Amino acid sequence: MIKYDPFWNTLKNKDVSTYVLINKCGISSATIDRIRKGKGITTQKIDDLCSILHCRVEDIIVFEEN
Numbered sequence: 001m002i003k004y005d006p007f008w009n010t011l012k013n014k015d016v017s018t019y020v021l022i023n024k025c026g027i028s029s030a031t032i033d034r035i036r037k038g039k040g041i042t043t044q045k046i047d048d049l050c051s052i053l054h055c056r057v058e059d060i061i062v063f064e065e066n
Contacts, residue, residue: 004035010059
């Protein structure tokens with residue numbers, strides 16, 4: 001199962017809010033909502049987040065066995 005726990009930690013560590021992602025970086029509120037609910041997002045969105053946050057994929061998602 002893909003989890004987004006690293007995403008929230010990365011936001012905190014980089015002092016970036018979801019407000020900034022939505023209003024200044026062009027990430028849709030629907031994408032943030034999908035992440036909050038643990039639903040899937042596209043690899044393009046993961047790539048966008050990595051570019052915006054200057055981080056690696058592992059800083060956004062993690063795979064954990066059920």
